[in-house]
Amino acid sequence: MEKTLKIGLLEAKIPVIQGGMGVGISLSTLAGTVAKEGGIGMISTAQIGWREPDFKKNPFAANYRAIKKEVQKARAIAPGGILGVNIMTVTRNYAQYVRTAVEAGVDLIVSGAGLPVDLPAYTEGSPVKIAPVVSSLKSFLVLCRLWERKYQRAPDFVVVEGPKAGGHLGFSQEELERFQRDSYDEVLLSIIEKAREYGEKVGRKIPVLAAGGIFDKEDMCHALALGADGVQVGTRFVATEECDAPKAYKEAYIQAKKEDISIIKSPVGMPARAIRNPFLEQVGENTTKIQHCYQCISTCKQKEIPYCITEALVHAAEGDIEHALLFCGENAWKCEKIEKVKDIMKEFAEAARM
Structure with missing residues (x-):
């Protein structure tokens, strides 16, 4: 039986969410193609307006405008697909970025680089699904308690990012040096258990996605075997024809x-x-x-x-x-050729059937 990823009424045929990669790496073409192939496509809002003519003079206006443009272009690629944005909580004017994404009509928002404490307030009244990116059970519990107390809300899903991820990391230098895969597995298992408890409390499932170092179907099979509902993949999608990177x-x-x-x-x-x-x-x-x-x-x-x-x-x-600063995940060296998103998604679809 093939495993899908259900987040409320949204259902991805392949339980893969493409990681948000800024600046200008995961935009409409990559996100739209991943969504078209049955996954969840993600656009990074980090300095998304860098190509706008007024970016240097007025970066906020340029970025808000670009969010709407990129979401619209991604929708044209995948009219029936699931599309979201990744917004870092440390982004200046964070609330307006979130509200702009909601206005653009995204299906979901993933937010990390800190705990998105007030994310529910900025999406209130909309159908947009929201999820934090966490790296420890403690941070997941803190966020769940805050959202429950302030907003009577639980996450719609959660992304558990391990130390092999790319770009900015949710670990100290010391933690990165001692963090082995077994330790990440323990964190993932603990969050899966707590997400199940919170899900029972609120009357719905809270899917848990494994992230950080997921490169091929073996990595995905391992995460699913531990009980994850899906995976987030970033680095593998960079070396594709459809990636927005040069x-x-x-x-x-x-x-x-x-x-x-x-x-x-x-x-x-x-x-x-x-x-x-x-x-x-x-x-x-x-x-x-x-x-x-x-x-x-x-x-x-x-x-x-x-x-x-x-x-x-x-x-x-x-x-x-x-x-340039070339952000990447730990497994970037495994990229051997320019691939097609379609072929990568077929590989992950096989893992979802295993």
């Missing part, structure tokens, strides 16, 4: 060796995973004076950071790899 970015994944995948300290104060390149070597030795603030992350301290993360990520989205 060719040079995709080639960087294909050419990367295992030893090139590094944990770095992001200028916004969190550990992150990226591909080692000339840019990282340079910023490790020098501090660049920040000429302009793009109002991205609330934790950024402009006078103290070694470089502007928005500019570094925009360079990646433009294909200027030598001057």
